[in-house]
Amino acid sequence: MAKYLLLKHYRGAPASVNDAPMDQWTPEEISAHVQYMNDFAARLEKTGEFVDSQALAPEGSWVRYDGEGRPPVTDGPFAETKDLIAGWMVIDVDSHERAVELAGELSAAPGAGGKPIHEWLEVRPFLGAKADTTECTFK
Amino acid sequence: MDEALLRSLTPSVLGILVRRGADFAAAEDAVQDALVEAVRVWPADGPRDAKGWLVTVAWRKFLDASRADTARRRREDLVDEEPAPGPVTGVDDTLRVYFLCAHPSLTPSSAVALTLRAVGGLTTRQIAQAYLVPEATMAQRISRAKRTVSDVRFDQPGDVATVLRVLYLVFNEGYSGDVDLAAEAIRLTRQLAAAIDHPEVAGLLALMLLHHARRASRTAPDGSLVPLAEQDRGRWDRTLIAEGIDILQAALARDRLGEFQAQAAVAALHADAPTAAETDWVQIVEWYDELLRLTDSPVVRLNRAVAVGEADGPRAGLAALAPLDASLPRYTAAEAYLHERDGDLPTAARLYAEAARKAANLAERDYLTRQAARLNMSMGGRGNGPGSGSPR
Numbered sequence: 012m013a014k015y016l017l018l019k020h021y022r023g024a025p026a027s028v029n030d031a032p033m034d035q036w037t038p039e040e041i042s043a044h045v046q047y048m049n050d051f052a053a054r055l056e057k058t059g060e061f062v063d064s065q066a067l068a069p070e071g072s073w074v075r076y077d078g079e080g081r082p083p084v085t086d087g088p089f090a091e092t093k094d095l096i097a098g099w100m101v102i103d104v105d106s107h108e109r110a111v112e113l114a115g116e117l118s119a120a121p122g123a124g125g126k127p128i129h130e131w132l133e134v135r136p137f138l139g140a141k142a143d144t145t146e147c148t149f150k
Numbered sequence: 151m152d153e154a155l156l157r158s159l160t161p162s163v164l165g166i167l168v169r170r171g172a173d174f175a176a177a178e179d180a181v182q183d184a185l186v187e188a189v190r191v192w193p194a195d196g197p198r199d200a201k202g203w204l205v206t207v208a209w210r211k212f213l214d215a216s217r218a219d220t221a222r223r224r225r226e227d228l229v230d231e232e233p234a235p236g237p238v239t240g241v242d243d244t245l246r247v248y249f250l251c252a253h254p255s256l257t258p259s260s261a262v263a264l265t266l267r268a269v270g271g272l273t274t275r276q277i278a279q280a281y282l283v284p285e286a287t288m289a290q291r292i293s294r295a296k297r298t299v300s301d302v303r304f305d306q307p308g309d310v311a312t313v314l315r316v317l318y319l320v321f322n323e324g325y326s327g328d329v330d331l332a333a334e335a336i337r338l339t340r341q342l343a344a345a346i347d348h349p350e351v352a353g354l355l356a357l358m359l360l361h362h363a364r365r366a367s368r369t370a371p372d373g374s375l376v377p378l379a380e381q382d383r384g385r386w387d388r389t390l391i392a393e394g395i396d397i398l399q400a401a402l403a404r405d406r407l408g409e410f411q412a413q414a415a416v417a418a419l420h421a422d423a424p425t426a427a428e429t430d431w432v433q434i435v436e437w438y439d440e441l442l443r444l445t446d447s448p449v450v451r452l453n454r455a456v457a458v459g460e461a462d463g464p465r466a467g468l469a470a471l472a473p474l475d476a477s478l479p480r481y482t483a484a485e486a487y488l489h490e491r492d493g494d495l496p497t498a499a500r501l502y503a504e505a506a507r508k509a510a511n512l513a514e515r516d517y518l519t520r521q522a523a524r525l526n527m528s529m530g531g532r533g534n535g536p537g538s539g540s541p542r
Contacts, residue, residue, distance in 0.1 A: 034503040034522035041520050046372055066515075069507050 014103050015110040018133035023094035028129030029122045036123045047120045066098035157271030163204045165243020168304050172212050175296035178268050180212035245345040249308025252316040253299050260295035261316045280329045352401035353411030359394035360417035363387040375517040379426035391421045412441045431461035464491035499525035
C-alpha cells in the first residue's frame with residue numbers, strides 16, 4: 012500500500028473544463044456536488060482506501076522566525092502567490108494507477124449545469140519514513 | 151449493563167479515592183481501569199451496589215499501581231488511613247471534581263478533555279475520536295492536564311463560571327465520532343445542577359435543552375444547514391422545550407440574571423413561536439440588551455443587530471451593524487442577510503459569496519455559497535457578476 016495526496020487548488024492549477032465559480036451554480040447543483048464529494052469519501056472508507064480529507068480556508072498568512080527573543084514576523088496574505096491550496100484527500104492504495112484512477116473520479120464531480128468540472132487535481136506520492144524491511148540486494 | 155449509570159458514578163468514585171489520600175492523577179487512572187473492568191465483568195444489570203463495587207475495585211487498582219511505582223511505606227500508610235466502609239454522600243465530591251477539571255490554570259482544550267474523562271468517564275480513545283486528534287495526542291493532553299492540577303487542593307472552592315464555560319464548549323462541539331458530545335454535555339450539566347443550586351447552571355441547562363430540541367431540524371437529509379426560519383417546527387422536540395422553559399422560568403424567578411439565562415431566554419422565545427413570522431423579535435432585542443449589560447461582547451452586538459433588523463426593519467439592522475468591526479466572525483453573513491431583506495439583491499449576493507470565503511466551517515461555507523447562488527439565479531441566471539466562488 013502507498014499513500015497519495017490528492018490536492019485541490021483555489022489558484023495555481025490549470026483551468027478546469029467546466030470553470031464557472033460556485034456562486035454562479037444553482038443551489039441544486041451545489042447540493043449535487045457536495046453529495047458527490049461525500050459519497051466519494053464514504054465509498055473509499057468502505058474499500059479501506061480512505062485516510063483523511065480536509066478543506067482549507069482561502070486566507071492565511073506567512074510566518075517566519077525573526078531571531079532570539081523576538082516575536083515571529085508575519086506577513087501576507089499575498090495576492091500574487093501563484094499557488095493556493097483549497098484542500099486535500101489522502102488515500103492509501105495499492106498502486107499509482109489506482110491513485111490516478113481515483114483522482115480522475117474525484118475530478119468528475121458535477122459542477123455548473125450538472126456536468127463534470129474536469130478540475131485538475133495534483134497527485135503526489137508520500138515519501139515513506141522507513142526503508143523497506145527487505146533490503147536492496149544489489150548495493 | 152447500563153453504561154450511562156456507570157459513567158455517572160465516575161466523579162463521585164474519583165472523589166472518594168482522593169479523599170482517602172490518593173493523588174488526583176493516580177486516582178483518575180484507577181477509576182478508568184475500574185470502569186473498563188466493570189464493562190468487562192458486570193452482568194447485564196450490574197451489581198447491587200454499583201458505586202461500592204467501583205470504589206473497591208478502583209481503590210485496589212490504585213494500591214496495585216502505587217505498589218508498582220512508589221514506596222511501600224506510603225501504601226501501608228494509606229491502607230491504615232482507609233476509612234471504615236459506610237454510606238458516602240458523594241455530592242460534594244462530585245462538585246469538587248468538576249471544579250478541579252475546569253481549574254483556571256488549565257487551557258480550555260485541556261479542561262474539556264479532562265472533564266470528559268474524569269467527570270464524564272469517557273475513554274481517551276473516545277475523546278480523541280470526538281476531537282479528531284490521534285489517541286496518543288489526547289492521552290498526553292490529559293496527562294499534562296492532570297499534572298497541572300496535581301498541586302491544587304481538592305477541597306478548595308472553585309468557580310462555577312469556569313465549569314459552565316467548559317460544559318458550553320463541549321456542547322458546541324456537537325456530534326462527532328461515536329460520542330454525542332452535545333448529549334454528554336447535557337448529562338454533565340444535569341448532574342452539576344443536581345450537585346449545586348445556582349441559577350446560571352440552570353440557565354446553561356435550559357439553553358442546552360432548548361438548542362438540542364431543534365437538532366433534528368437543523369440539518370437537511372443531505373447534511374446541509376437549515377436556518378432557524380426555515381426549520382420544520384413540527385420536528386422540534388416539545389418535551390425538551392417544555393423542560394427547558396420550566397427550568398429557565400424557575401431560574402429567572404430568583405432574580406439573579408446571568409449570561410446563560412439571558413441566552414436561554416432568547417432560545418425560549420424562538421422555541422415558543424409557532425411560526426418564524428410570529429417570533430417576538432421585540433422581546434428578543436430586549437434580551438440582547440440585557441446580555442450587553444452583562445457582557446459587552448461584539449458577538450452579542452452582532453446578534454442584536456440581526457434581531458433589530460427583524461424587529462425594526464433591515465435598515466435599522468444595518469445601522470446597528472455599521473459601528474461593529476467588519477472582521478467579526480459572521481459579520482459579512484449578517485450584512486448579506488440584512489441587505490437581502492432590504493431588497494438589495496446584487497449587494498447581498500456579493501456579500502454572501504464573500505461571507506462563504508470567510509466561513510469557519512464547511513457547513514456554513516456551503517450554506518452561504520448556496521445563498522449567493524440562489525440570489526444570482528433569481529437575478530437572471532449564471533454568467534452575471536464577478537466570479538468569486540470556488541469548487542470545494
